[in-house]
Each structure stands twice: as C-alpha cells, then as structure tokens.
Amino acid sequence: MNQSMFTQSGEWAIISRHRVITTYLKSLKFRILLVLLLAGWLPMLIVASGILDSYRERAITVRGTDVQNQCRILSNQLISYNYLKDPSSELIGGELTQLSNLYDGRIIVIDENFKVIRDTYGLIEGKLVVSEEVIRCFQGETINQLSTKRYIEMTIPIQEADSQKILGVLLVSVSTDSIWDNLDVLSGNARIFVLICGVLVLTFAVLLSYFLDRPLNRIIHSLQEIAEGYSTEDLKVKSYTETEQISREFNKIVNQMRVLDESRQEFVSNVSHELKTPLTSMKVLADSLLAQEEVPIELYQEFMNDIAEEIERENKIITDLLSLVKMDKKAANLNIEPVDINDLLELILKRLRPIASRKNIEMVLESFRPVTAEVDAGRLTLAFTNLIENAVKYNKENGWVHVSLDADHKFFYVKVMDSGKGIPEESLDYIFERFYRVDKSHSNEIDGTGLGLAITRSAIQVHKGAIKVTSHLGEGTTFSVRIPLNYIA
Amino acid sequence: MRRSRRSRKDIRSIISAIPDNVFLLNYTLDNGQLSLSFAQPYLDMSKPYEILCRSAIVRTLCQIPEVEYVSFLVGDKPLLDSNETPIGPLNDESFVENAGNEINTYTMTTLQLYFANEKGDRLVGERVEVRYSSNMSVEKLVVEQLIKGPITKDAYPAIPPETKIVSVATKDGICYVNLDKGFLEQGYDVLEMVPVYSIVNSLTELPGISKVQILINGETNLTYQESIRFETIFERNLDMIEET
Numbered sequence: 001m002n003q004s005m006f007t008q009s010g011e012w013a014i015i016s017r018h019r020v021i022t023t024y025l026k027s028l029k030f031r032i033l034l035v036l037l038l039a040g041w042l043p044m045l046i047v048a049s050g051i052l053d054s055y056r057e058r059a060i061t062v063r064g065t066d067v068q069n070q071c072r073i074l075s076n077q078l079i080s081y082n083y084l085k086d087p088s089s090e091l092i093g094g095e096l097t098q099l100s101n102l103y104d105g106r107i108i109v110i111d112e113n114f115k116v117i118r119d120t121y122g123l124i125e126g127k128l129v130v131s132e133e134v135i136r137c138f139q140g141e142t143i144n145q146l147s148t149k150r151y152i153e154m155t156i157p158i159q160e161a162d163s164q165k166i167l168g169v170l171l172v173s174v175s176t177d178s179i180w181d182n183l184d185v186l187s188g189n190a191r192i193f194v195l196i197c198g199v200l201v202l203t204f205a206v207l208l209s210y211f212l213d214r215p216l217n218r219i220i221h222s223l224q225e226i227a228e229g230y231s232t233e234d235l236k237v238k239s240y241t242e243t244e245q246i247s248r249e250f251n252k253i254v255n256q257m258r259v260l261d262e263s264r265q266e267f268v269s270n271v272s273h274e275l276k277t278p279l280t281s282m283k284v285l286a287d288s289l290l291a292q293e294e295v296p297i298e299l300y301q302e303f304m305n306d307i308a309e310e311i312e313r314e315n316k317i318i319t320d321l322l323s324l325v326k327m328d329k330k331a332a333n334l335n336i337e338p339v340d341i342n343d344l345l346e347l348i349l350k351r352l353r354p355i356a357s358r359k360n361i362e363m364v365l366e367s368f369r370p371v372t373a374e375v376d377a378g379r380l381t382l383a384f385t386n387l388i389e390n391a392v393k394y395n396k397e398n399g400w401v402h403v404s405l406d407a408d409h410k411f412f413y414v415k416v417m418d419s420g421k422g423i424p425e426e427s428l429d430y431i432f433e434r435f436y437r438v439d440k441s442h443s444n445e446i447d448g449t450g451l452g453l454a455i456t457r458s459a460i461q462v463h464k465g466a467i468k469v470t471s472h473l474g475e476g477t478t479f480s481v482r483i484p485l486n487y488i489a
Numbered sequence: 490m491r492r493s494r495r496s497r498k499d500i501r502s503i504i505s506a507i508p509d510n511v512f513l514l515n516y517t518l519d520n521g522q523l524s525l526s527f528a529q530p531y532l533d534m535s536k537p538y539e540i541l542c543r544s545a546i547v548r549t550l551c552q553i554p555e556v557e558y559v560s561f562l563v564g565d566k567p568l569l570d571s572n573e574t575p576i577g578p579l580n581d582e583s584f585v586e587n588a589g590n591e592i593n594t595y596t597m598t599t600l601q602l603y604f605a606n607e608k609g610d611r612l613v614g615e616r617v618e619v620r621y622s623s624n625m626s627v628e629k630l631v632v633e634q635l636i637k638g639p640i641t642k643d644a645y646p647a648i649p650p651e652t653k654i655v656s657v658a659t660k661d662g663i664c665y666v667n668l669d670k671g672f673l674e675q676g677y678d679v680l681e682m683v684p685v686y687s688i689v690n691s692l693t694e695l696p697g698i699s700k701v702q703i704l705i706n707g708e709t710n711l712t713y714q715e716s717i718r719f720e721t722i723f724e725r726n727l728d729m730i731e732e733t
Contacts (some may be wrong), residue, residue: 085572101656101660104629104657104658105624106623106624113572114536114540115570123596127583127585128585129585130540130585130586131586135540148622151624153624181653
C-alpha cells in the first residue's frame with residue numbers, strides 16, 4: 001500500500017506505508033507518548049491490583065479471626081454445659097446451627113475418644129475421626145486457616161482455661177464465597193475505572209505528545225524553508241531552551257557561511273579586477289602600437305618594455321595569490337623546525353639592501369638577545385620580507401628602517417619601524433585586508449598588489465601570533481609582531 | 490541405586506501400627522463378627538496412637554470377606570472409652586479419614602433435581618451423582634447444581650445463570666434460600682412458576698426439608714414476575730412435574 005506525498009519542492013514522492021509507520025515509531029512524539037502512557041497506566045494497574053490483593057488477604061484473615069473468636073467462645077460454652085459428655089443441650093445445639101448458618105460453613109464437635117458428637121451437616125455423627133489434623137490438634141498443634149479455594153478450615157481445641165488437657169476438638173470450615181463475590185464486583189468496578197482512566201490517559205498522552213513535539217516540527221519546517229531558499233530570515237524557535245540554543249548556533253553557522261560567501265564573492269571580484277588591470281594596460285599599449293602606421297623602433301622597444309613590466313606585475317599578483325591561498329589552508333602544511341630568528345632577519349635585510357640603498361635608506365637590525373623559535377622559516381621570511389619591504393617602499397629619501405628583535409620566556413617580539421609617509425587613521429583597520437591599498441586609485445606610483453599585508457597577517461596567525469600597527473601621517477609607521485617561541489598545534 | 494534407596498526410606502518411615510509390646514492373645518470369628526483379644530499392654534498406648542492402631546486393624550481386616558465387624562477386648566473385658574462405655578463393633582464405615590491436606594474431604598452423593606421441560610411450563614426430573622466438598626451443605630449444593638444447569642438432553646435450565654447464592658440455611662425444616670438480584674433478571678423463556686418450583690421441589694427431596702422460602706438479598710417484600718410473592722413459604726408441588 002503506497003501513500004503519495006508532496007515534498008516542499010513539489011516532487012512526487014511515493015512513500016510506502018511501511019516507511020510512514022517506521023518514521024512515526026522512531027519519532028520523539030512516539031517516545032513521549034510511550035513514556036506518558038507508561039507513567040499513566042502502570043501506576044494505575046499496580047495500585048488497582050495491589051488494593052484488590054490486599055482486600056482479599058484482609059477479608060480472608062478477618063473472616064478467619066472472627067470464626068476463631070466465635071469458636072473459642074463456643075468451646076468455653078461446650079465445657080460449661082458439659083456438652084462433650086451430654087450432647088443433648090438444645091441451647092448449644094441451636095448455637096452450633098446458628099453459627100454454621102451465619103458463616104455458611106460446617107462445625108464438627110469431636111470428643112476425646114475421637115468420636116464425632118455433633119456434625120451440623122448430620123453426616124458423620126457417631127463416627128471416629130482419625131485424620132492427621134485432628135490428631136495433631138489433640139496433641140496441641142492447632143491448625144489455623146488452612147485455606148482452600150472456597151473455604152477456610154481450622155481446628156480449635158476444646159480445653160479448660162487453666163489446664164493443659166484437651167477435652168475435644170472443634171473442626172470448622174467456613175465458606176469464603178461471599179469474599180470472592182465481593183472481589184468479583186470490586187474487580188469489575190476497578191476494571192471499568194481503569195479502562196476509563198486508561199482511555200483518558202491515552203487521549204491526554206497523544207495530545208501532549210503532539211503538543212510537545214510542535215517546536216521541533218517548527219524547526220524542521222524553518223530549516224526546510226531556509227534550505228530551499230524561501231527564507232533568508234533567522235531561525236527563531238524559542239519554545240524550549242534547547243530549541244533556542246539550536247536556533248542560535250544554527251544562525252551563527254548560517255551567518256559564518258554568509259560572511260564567507262560574501263568575502264569569497266568579494267575576493268573573486270577583487271581578483272578579477274586586479275588581474276584585469278595589467279591586461280588592460282597591455283592591450284592599450286598593443287593597440288596603440290597597432291593603430292599607428294609608421295612606428296619607430298624606439299617606440300616599439302619602449303612599449304614592449306612597458307608590456308614586459310605589466311606581465312611581470314601580473315605574474316607577481318598571481319604568485320602572491322597562490323601563496324595567500326596556500327597560507328589559508330589552515331596550517332596543514334606547516335614545516336615547523338627550530339630557526340634562529342636573528343639569522344632569518346639578517347638574511348632578509350641583506351636581500352633588501354639594494355632596494356634600500358637606491359633611496360639611501362638606512363637599515364638597522366637591533367637584537368637584544370639570541371632567539372631560537374619553532375617556526376616555519378619560509379612563511380615567516382615571507383611575512384617579515386613584506387613588512388620590511390613596505391617599510392622601504394613607503395619611505396622617503398634618506399629615511400630609515402629600524403628592525404628590533406626581543407624575547408621573553410614565552411614569545412619573541414619583532415618591531416619594524418620606518419620614517420615613511422604613514423598610514424591615515426581611518427585606514428589602519430583595513431590595511432590587512434586583501435587588495436586593500438591606502439591609495440585607492442590603485443595607481444602604479446608605488447608598486448604593489450595589495451596582498452602583502454594580508455599574506456603577512458595570515459602567516460603570523462598560522463603561528464598563533466599577533467600583529468599590531470601604529471602610525472602617524474607624515475612621520476612613520478611601526479608594525480609590532482609577537483610569535484610564540486614554541487609552536488602550539 | 491537411588492530408587493532403591495528411596496523405597497527403603499519410605500519403608501522405614503512407615504512403622505508398624507501395632508507396637509512391639511502388644512500381643513494378640515486370641516481371636517474368635519462368629520457370624521461375621523471378629524473378636525480380638527489383646528494383652529494388657531494394649532491399654533498403655535497413648536490415645537492418638539491407639540486410635541490409629543485400631544483404625545489400621547479394622548480397615549485391614551474388614552477386607553477379608555468373612556469379616557463384617559471387629560470388636561476389641563483387653564483380656565476378657567471389652568475395650569472402654571473415656572466415659573467407661575464399651576467401644577462396640579467397628580467396621581470400615583466407622584472411621585473418617587482424609588487423604589491429602591484437607592480437613593474435610595470430597596464425597597459423592599446422588600441428587601434428584603428438577604429442571605424445566607422443553608416447552609417451559611413444567612418440570613422434568615434429573616437424577617445426578619455429584620462429587621462435592623464435604624464442607625458444603627447439600628442444600629447449597631442442590632441450588633448450585635440447579636443454577637449450573639442440567640446434563641440430560643431433555644431437561645432445560647430454569648434459573649438465570651448469573652444468579653449468585655448469598656446463603657442457604659435450614660432451620661426447623663424450612664430451607665431459606667437467599668439469592669442475589671440475578672435471579673430476577675430476564676432468564677429463560679419459562680413460566681414464572683418454573684424457576685421457583687425448580688428450587689422448591691428439588692430441595693424438598695432432601696430429608697429434613699419440607700418447606701422453602703426464597704429471599705432476594707434478604708428481602709421477601711417482592712413479587713416474582715407477575716404474581717408470585719416471595720413472602721410465601723413454598724411447599725412441594727407435584728402438579729408441576731411433567732408426566733412421563
């Protein structure tokens with residue numbers, strides 16, 4: 001048997017009935033229902049049967065005790081009327097009949113010769129009783145309350161108050177039919193009561209299970225809408241603490257993804273823009289060459305130079321992009337080893353000296369102590385190179401670049417100070433972003449891709465380090481870097 | 490091995506009914522009456538032991554076809570009970586004993602019961618043998634059997650089956666049958682006289698009962714169906730019985 005259902009997107013989905021049943025059985029709704037049913041029915045049933053059982057026990061015990069009482073009184077009467085020797089007393093005879101009628105039972109009076117003096121059913125008078133219970137009773141062991149299904153049977157010795165001698169035995173059986181009839185009626189009532197309450201509990205349980213389950217359904221519904229794209233709203237199901245938490249965490253994730261998506265889009269648009277710029281310049285140069293007719297060779301050479309430079313630039317952008325992307329792979333390929341930071345910095349300064357000397361910039365490395373740290377040399381080199389190269393690039397003629405290295409027992413600190421043009425305050429928050437250039441026109445005045453600081457920050461972050469910048473326009477800029485000496489995975 | 494060990498234990502737990510120091514002096518068998526004469530030590534036995542011994546002797550010996558009764562003598566004198574009365578001749582029937590744990594046993598009896606005929610206007614008789622606990626009075630047994638219904642083919646139940654017996658008691662020849670309201674329920678398709686006299690005629694078959702009064706939960710201030718008043722003390726009505 002199949003049941004057809006639409007999913008949200010409108011597809012026909014044939015879901016078999018079997019699936020529907022198993023889906024329901026696995027649901028929280030069903031489990032809540034089961035728990036409520038159990039909590040409702042079980043106590044009821046236990047209480048009902050407990051009470052009925054205890055009634056039965058009590059009723060039988062009380063009946064037995066009553067009869068025993070009566071019989072003890074009777075046995076005293078028998079003694080005082082000397083009934084055992086002379087069973088003619090009408091009074092006693094009447095008492096016996098009355099008692100046996102009252103309890104719907106049978107009384108047999110046996111004398112010390114084991115002879116039956118009186119039987120209220122009149123069946124065994126005059127006979128000798130040799131049964132075990134009677135003999136035991138004569139020997140002092142009374143048997144009380146031997147209960148068969150419908151009767152309570154007991155033996156009661158007839159003895160004088162102050163003597164041990166047992167003069168006779170009363171053999172009594174008493175019907176318990178009335179108790180069973182009562183029990184039947186009570187059971188019937190209990191059954192009806194339990195049934196009615198059971199139905200009420202069932203209804204209540206079903207309703208409650210649906211009601212409690214609703215917030216979860218709302219979450220599922222909202223999630224479906226968000227997944228299908230119908231809704232861009234946040235998830236907001238605040239009925240339970242748990243659903244509230246789920247909503248909050250889910251919204252966080254969605255936001256992260258949105259932000260990620262936006263930054264990706266932005267990155268792609270930035271990248272394509274950056275990649276296009278050199279190409280545009282190249283096209284312009286090429287076109288202008290082609291457009292003119294008699295172009296002198298010097299012009300060709302000059303334009304070819306320019307084109308070559310643009311290609312260089314494009315190359316650099318692509319390389320930088322690649323290294324940035326590699327850096328972003330979250331430290332998957334870090335090559336950690338103990339590195340002498342002094343040597344690393346000295347090497348960088350040595351490599352940049354030619355560029356620095358072109359602008360006559362003085363480069364100083366101040367090292368307070370020897371520092372060895374567990375780092376990825378390649379990446380840190382890249383990072384510091386960018387910083388120091390920037391310090392040189394954005395510097396004035398005859399300026400200076402001051403690099404300092406210090407350490408305590410946990411971190412090592414590198415400061416790169418320059419006497420350059422500085423960074424305006426409003427840009428300070430943005431300089432580490434990709435493709436961000438303070439001079440927004442992306443002019444080629446100072447050669448750059450806008451990715452250097454992004455790469456630097458990425459490299460430092462991957463070492464679990466920190467970077468800060470302070471700057472004054474026209475005076476200079478200081479970059480402060482702090483990196484843990486021991487690599488924390 | 491285990492089986493033989495067990496049977497040996499059983500045998501050891503069965504001790505002789507007659508103790509070692511009791512001798513039979515002589516016996517006479519005369520016209521079905523067996524007289525056993527024991528030596529003096531017989532009187533030394535404790536009461537319970539003696540009665541068991543006597544019972545064992547009588548029941549064993551009465552199996553012999555020639556023996557109808559057994560009398561006991563000690564020396565020349567007959568055995569006396571505690572009232573100085575001689576204990577007369579005994580046979581199987583003189584003793585009541587039980588098998589098993591019940592103080593009272595099951596016994597068989599034959600009852601003459603009256604149920605409805607096919608048309609539902611008269612009673613038919615049914616003779617049944619019933620085994621019942623001797624705790625129950627025969628009167629109650631009769632009423633129970635009537636409610637249960639007949640076994641023979643031509644007899645039909647007269648009393649509604651949900652009827653419950655509250656009590657059945659006999660006093661001075663009148664049997665008071667106390668039933669619950671189930672007796673008044675719509676029963677079988679019979680004339681109103683039939684259920685009432687089914688009970689009355691069946692009970693008056695018992696010795697000692699000549700009249701019957703029916704009560705409903707202790708009340709007699711009611712009318713059964715159309716015209717029968719429960720205050721009436723019913724007597725046996727032979728006209729109700731169908732001619733066969």
